[in-house]
Amino acid sequence: xxxxxxxxxxxxxxxxxxxxxxxxxxxxxxxxxxxxxxxxxxxxxxxxxxxxxxxxxxxxxxxxxxxxxxxxxxxxxxxxxxxxxxxxxxxxxxxxxxxxxxxxxxxxxxxxxxxxxxxxxxxxxxxxxxxxxxxxxxxxxxxxxxxxxxxxxxxxxxxxxxxxxxxxxxxxxxxxxxxxxxxxxxxxxxxxxxxxxxxxxxxxxxxxxxxxxxxxxxxxxxxxxxxxxxxxxxxxxxxxxxxxxxxxxxxxxxxxxxxxxxxxxxxxxxxxxxxxxxxxxxxxxxxxxxxxxxxxxxxxxxxxxxxxxxxxxxxxxxxxxxxxxxxxxxxxxxxxxxxxxxxxxxxxxxxxxxxxxxxxxxxxxxxxxxxxxxxxxxxxxxxxxxxxxxxxxxxxxxxxxxxxxxxxxxxxxxxxxxxxxxxxxxxxxxxxxxxxxxxxxxxxxxxxxx
Amino acid sequence: xxxxxxxxxxxxxxxxxxxxxxxxxxxxxxxxxxxxxxxxxxxxxxxxxxxxxxxxxxxxxxxxxxxxxxxxxxxxxxxxxxxxxxxxxxxxxxxxxxxxxxxxxxxxxxxxxxxxxxxxxxxxxxxxxxxxxxxxxxxxxxxxxxxxxxxxxxxxxxxxxxxxxxxxxxxxxxxxxxxxxxxxxxxxxxxxxxxxxxxxxxxxxxxxxxxxxxxxxxxxxxxxxxxxxxxxxxxxxxxxxxxxxxxxxxxxxxxxxxxxxxxxxxxxxxxxxxxxxxxxxxxxxxxxxxxxxxxxxxxxxxxxxxxxxxxxxxxxxxxxxxxxxxxxxxxxxxxxxxxxxxxxxxxxxxxxxxxxxxxxxxxxxxxxxxxxxxxxxxxxxxxxxxxxxxxxxxxxxx
Numbered sequence: 001x002x003x004x005x006x007x008x009x010x011x012x013x014x015x016x017x018x019x020x021x022x023x024x025x026x027x028x029x030x031x032x033x034x035x036x037x038x039x040x041x042x043x044x045x046x047x048x049x050x051x052x053x054x055x056x057x058x059x060x061x062x063x064x065x066x067x068x069x070x071x072x073x074x075x076x077x078x079x080x081x082x083x084x085x086x087x088x089x090x091x092x093x094x095x096x097x098x099x100x101x102x103x104x105x106x107x108x109x110x111x112x113x114x115x116x117x118x119x120x121x122x123x124x125x126x127x128x129x130x131x132x133x134x135x136x137x138x139x140x141x142x143x144x145x146x147x148x149x150x151x152x153x154x155x156x157x158x159x160x161x162x163x164x165x166x167x168x169x170x171x172x173x174x175x176x177x178x179x180x181x182x183x184x185x186x187x188x189x190x191x192x193x194x195x196x197x198x199x200x201x202x203x204x205x206x207x208x209x210x211x212x213x214x215x216x217x218x219x220x221x222x223x224x225x226x227x228x229x230x231x232x233x234x235x236x237x238x239x240x241x242x243x244x245x246x247x248x249x250x251x252x253x254x255x256x257x258x259x260x261x262x263x264x265x266x267x268x269x270x271x272x273x274x275x276x277x278x279x280x281x282x283x284x285x286x287x288x289x290x291x292x293x294x295x296x297x298x299x300x301x302x303x304x305x306x307x308x309x310x311x312x313x314x315x316x317x318x319x320x321x322x323x324x325x326x327x328x329x330x331x332x333x334x335x336x337x338x339x340x341x342x343x344x345x346x347x348x349x350x351x352x353x354x355x356x357x358x359x360x361x362x363x364x365x366x367x368x369x370x371x372x373x374x375x376x377x378x379x380x381x382x383x384x385x386x387x388x389x390x391x392x393x394x395x396x397x398x399x400x401x402x403x404x405x406x407x408x409x410x411x412x413x414x415x416x417x418x419x420x421x422x423x424x425x426x427x428x429x430x431x432x433x434x435x436x437x438x439x440x441x442x443x444x445x446x447x448x449x450x
Numbered sequence: 451x452x453x454x455x456x457x458x459x460x461x462x463x464x465x466x467x468x469x470x471x472x473x474x475x476x477x478x479x480x481x482x483x484x485x486x487x488x489x490x491x492x493x494x495x496x497x498x499x500x501x502x503x504x505x506x507x508x509x510x511x512x513x514x515x516x517x518x519x520x521x522x523x524x525x526x527x528x529x530x531x532x533x534x535x536x537x538x539x540x541x542x543x544x545x546x547x548x549x550x551x552x553x554x555x556x557x558x559x560x561x562x563x564x565x566x567x568x569x570x571x572x573x574x575x576x577x578x579x580x581x582x583x584x585x586x587x588x589x590x591x592x593x594x595x596x597x598x599x600x601x602x603x604x605x606x607x608x609x610x611x612x613x614x615x616x617x618x619x620x621x622x623x624x625x626x627x628x629x630x631x632x633x634x635x636x637x638x639x640x641x642x643x644x645x646x647x648x649x650x651x652x653x654x655x656x657x658x659x660x661x662x663x664x665x666x667x668x669x670x671x672x673x674x675x676x677x678x679x680x681x682x683x684x685x686x687x688x689x690x691x692x693x694x695x696x697x698x699x700x701x702x703x704x705x706x707x708x709x710x711x712x713x714x715x716x717x718x719x720x721x722x723x724x725x726x727x728x729x730x731x732x733x734x735x736x737x738x739x740x741x742x743x744x745x746x747x748x749x750x751x752x753x754x755x756x757x758x759x760x761x762x763x764x765x766x767x768x769x770x771x772x773x774x775x776x777x778x779x780x781x782x783x784x785x786x787x788x789x790x791x792x793x794x795x796x797x798x799x800x801x802x803x804x805x806x807x808x809x810x811x812x813x814x815x816x817x818x819x820x821x822x823x824x825x826x827x828x829x830x831x832x833x834x835x836x837x838x839x840x841x842x843x844x845x846x847x848x
Binding site: 299300 | 453
């Protein structure tokens with residue numbers, strides 16, 4: 001079995017799976033239970049300022065019969081007394097020395113408040129501290145959470161205060177509620193963060209009740225924006241993770257990143273690691289199915305590594321990062337076309353409609369190999385969609401709407417053109433920014449846009 | 451996917467067979483909490499996909515414990531025997547299986563209709579158990595090739611998972627005419643034929659009008675196979691009414707769609723013949739009286755009211771012979787003709803354990819219950835072996 005143990009900024013854990021700072025890591029009882037199930041670590045639900053919660057806190061996004069594709073919440077940081085949390089953190093760490101115990105913290109923006117909470121956390125024996133710069137509701141209105149994460153200068157300054165006093169690794173948790181996540185990521189590194197974690201929840205409104213006009217979740221007739229998480233946010237999280245993992249500063253300093261945002265299966269976990277995450281944090285999957293999901297996460301990840309002949313999970317961290325490219329560095333000569341397998345095609349014509357109305361009009365409906373006009377066709381024979389490969393731009397849409405697995409395959413064909421990227425073209429033929437020159441260039445190179 | 455298959459096989463070494471043959475409508479899918487207002491999760495098909503995955507790749511996820519030096523004889527290579535042997539092998543005991551028939555696998559090999567489980571799946575399961583270190587000897591019958599005494603002598607414990615016998619005789623004239631077949635023989639012939647290619651399957655002798663006597667699940671299976679092989683007309687002849695049929699409701703519904711006819715409340719009196727071949731089934735009409743203790747109405751034959759069901763083949767499916775010979779051979783006590791066992795599947799001989807159809811005096815005899823028996827017996831045998839005095843390493847040399 002592959003070795004799943006990790007070393008994250010000096011924090012070790014037997015596997016990369018940590019409970020994210022969230023309701024499942026709210027108490028010693030829960031974290032203790034999670035560790036019994038085999039979780040590698042836990043980031044304690046954020047401690048710090050005194051708070052009062054509202055009742056009715058979560059909302060769900062259900063899609064096509066699947067429940068909780070995403071969840072949103074307006075719950076605040078821990079409302080349990082600070083000293084209770086600190087005592088339980090110390091107890092858990094003492095009982096589980098081999099697990100990663102990280103404490104998420106959020107206090108008012110003064111150096112004294114941060115120095116005080118850092119000291120208290122270190123006294124518990126915890127392995128690290130995560131600065132919650134991400135929470136988008138409730139705390140942000142009080143000048144904390146994403147209110148800090150959205151302002152790079154605050155982010156640097158407060159991280160600096162913490163780094164000045166902390167002897168354990170400092171992880172800065174980034175908010176996705178910004179235009180460019182690399183800006184606060186860089187700011188955290190300026191503040192000497194030892195590691196980064198992302199993404200925190202995305203600001204969201206879940207929906208409106210069409211009978212009462214009230215919001216979901218409904219808090220006494222009103223609702224509020226809340227943090228959005230779960231499977232639905234995974235592509236956003238993967239993008240932000242890879243953007244941060246690709247930063248020169250991050251690569252140079254080998255800054256570890258803890259990835260999260262919609263991890264539910266071992267496949268999700270592997271993707272996050274390939275895009276640069278050393279440790280993984282999970283919340284929504286646990287809220288949906290319980291701590292037991294750790295079995296499938298570790299078992300699946302380990303079997304996949306075995307199948308690939310990879311001895312340690314550490315080997316895959318960031319392995320796909322070099323494959324992230326700027327658009328301007330993609331090969332404009334690469335040619336991909338769709339091919340419909342008539343044997344498995346069920347003649348539903350979804351591909352035809354999609355291509356005809358939403359793409360590039362390069363699928364024909366045929367009967368006995370002859371193209372027919374569907375608006376005039378009066379025959380009884382079933383029509384067969386066929387791609388005109390010369391006109392196909394390789395957009396993938398038909399293969400994405402096709403309900404039959406592997407019926408529409410995207411084939412790589414030689415384009416007959418020399419490889420060139422947009423950036424290269426800008427250096428060599430900047431005149432193509434004018435339409436006339438662009439059309440001449442297309443003629444020369446044989447690019448025919450149908 | 452491998453992880454899913456391992457979880458299944460940890461719980462059920464015959465997981466691939468059960469995925470195909472389990473009456474999931476009655477068991478897991480029937481109990482699925484989504485069943486009430488949704489479609490239940492298709493656990494059977496998912497299990498089949500997962501187990502196929504692991505068999506296709508030849509994965510062996512289990513390692514046997516270090517040898518204990520204990521030897522257990524297993525009589526019968528059906529689901530109960532193979533499961534028991536496999537579980538014992540995992541615990542480090544040496545398990546040797548003796549199978550009377552030419553191929554191992556029991557009813558999975560010979561008795562489950564081709565459409566549901568091709569013989570290949572059953573033989574792959576046997577192979578999987580062999581790879582756990584189990585020896586399987588076929589063509590060996592207890593009492594003929596090996597004596598019960600020698601098994602009790604040579605092995606530390608014995609597990610009996612021998613199943614039941616053939617279909618009992620009808621006890622009516624004409625049952626030895628050409629064209630009369632026992633349902634299990636009929637199904638076994640189709641299984642073996644399919645193994646050698648579909649041409650042979652199509653070449654099997656088959657009547658144009660087939661009458662199947664009985665209305666249990668085996669009768670349904672035989673009728674389905676006869677129909678699918680091309681019999682023009684298949685008629686199930688049963689002496690009570692539809693509500694008394696022992697077959698599962700969904701099987702009865704299925705076979706109606708297959709175009710099988712039912713002739714109910716008919717008691718076969720004689721199989722008619724012409725030139726030594728079956729030409730019809732003479733029956734008397736039956737009236738049903740008050741329900742008996744089992745809720746089924748008792749049939750009363752009216753000898754004055756006869757009908758002839760025209761047919762040129764008769765398939766008998768009226769249950770299986772009880773395992774009398776085996777019980778006597780091992781000197782065991784019996785319950786209603788089945789081997790008597792306690793809840794740990796111990797027989798009246800402390801060295802002998804039994805499970806599967808040969809102990810199933812009541813309730814549905816399913817593959818999965820045989821597997822459960824194999825597991826329970828393996829655990830009991832393991833406990834029994836642990837209770838034996840420790841053997842000196844020198845014992846064999848003294």
